[in-house]
Amino acid sequence: MSSTTTAAARTGLGPPVLCVLDRAYRGAVEVQFFHALYGLLDLHGQFQRVDVALRGAAVTMAVEEDVYRPSVRLGTMTLDTLPDYRGSVRDLIAEDFTVYVDRDAVTALGFAPERLVAGTICVDAAELALRWPEYDQVWFV
Amino acid sequence: MAVMERRMWDLLLILTAAPHSGDVVTSALRLSQAVLDRGGSVRVWACGYANMMTQDTFGDTKLPNTRDPKGHYPSPSAVVQRMIADGEGRFGWIACTACSEERGAVHHVPQVRHRSPLRLARTIASARQTLYLGGA
Numbered sequence: 387m388s389s390t391t392t393a394a395a396r397t398g399l400g401p402p403v404l405c406v407l408d409r410a411y412r413g414a415v416e417v418q419f420f421h422a423l424y425g426l427l428d429l430h431g432q433f434q435r436v437d438v439a440l441r442g443a444a445v446t447m448a449v450e451e452d453v454y455r456p457s458v459r460l461g462t463m464t465l466d467t468l469p470d471y472r473g474s475v476r477d478l479i480a481e482d483f484t485v486y487v488d489r490d491a492v493t494a495l496g497f498a499p500e501r502l503v504a505g506t507i508c509v510d511a512a513e514l515a516l517r518w519p520e521y522d523q524v525w526f527v
Numbered sequence: 528m529a530v531m532e533r534r535m536w537d538l539l540l541i542l543t544a545a546p547h548s549g550d551v552v553t554s555a556l557r558l559s560q561a562v563l564d565r566g567g568s569v570r571v572w573a574c575g576y577a578n579m580m581t582q583d584t585f586g587d588t589k590l591p592n593t594r595d596p597k598g599h600y601p602s603p604s605a606v607v608q609r610m611i612a613d614g615e616g617r618f619g620w621i622a623c624t625a626c627s628e629e630r631g632a633v634h635h636v637p638q639v640r641h642r643s644p645l646r647l648a649r650t651i652a653s654a655r656q657t658l659y660l661g662g663a
Contacts, residue, residue: 416603461613
């Protein structure tokens with residue numbers, strides 16, 4: 387199909403973008419996989435570069451842990467398809483996104499920066515601001 | 528003949544926060560399940576954007592997950608329908624007709640009751656406890 391060719395030709399057309407996420411929780415049962423990080427993963431191919439900065443409570447998405455299983459029982463149904471944010475952060479890293487995590491928010495929430503998902507970059511707020519000129523656009527997602 | 532008694536529900540949850548504003552829907556459903564597990568009865572009154580959750584246009588599943596195309600992800604309306612079925616009369620869901628109409632979201636799954644906001648006080652009176660979740 388010619389659409390395949392078109393899609394390939396469009397890849398990377400968009401400008402380099404930094405996506406800033408401040409708000410972490412936007413639903414779970416009704417959202418499942420369809421959360422903000424999933425959207426970014428699927429946008430990737432359309433832009434030259436898409437990077438992510440997690441700030442505020444959103445930094446918890448990048449705190450590594452492998453004990454808690456996001457799952458809830460509702461009626462006779464066990465819903466184990468709730469958002470897996472750190473899994474999505476690992477996916478972002480695996481797909482060559484740069485993921486910045488705001489250090490002040492991490493420590494303010496009582497987490498050690500060493501507990502962040504491997505490959506994420508823990509930065510001070512001022513350092514993050516210095517990187518803005520590397521992008522044509524900064525989106526507040 | 529016997530005098531008709533108005534049914535009393537143990538808990539009424541008035542869901543005023545928009546689903547995307549936080550984990551309010553998950554909280555409402557978990558709280559409902561906890562009450563059901565204790566043998567109680569719960570009714571949810573969907574206010575505002577919470578009325579989008581039970582539209583019959585969702586079908587049973589969410590849109591395909593491009594990263595897990597074979598995965599099964601129930602739609603919000605399917606979750607509500609399932610809880611109503613499993614609750615066997617102890618779980619109910621009310622759509623606010625004004626909020627639904629205001630959003631053009633009037634096609635609810637058939638298990639959902641349609642109720643005018645003019646009956647809000649009566650609905651509160653038929654619950655032993657009422658909790659508002661979120662802000663409008």
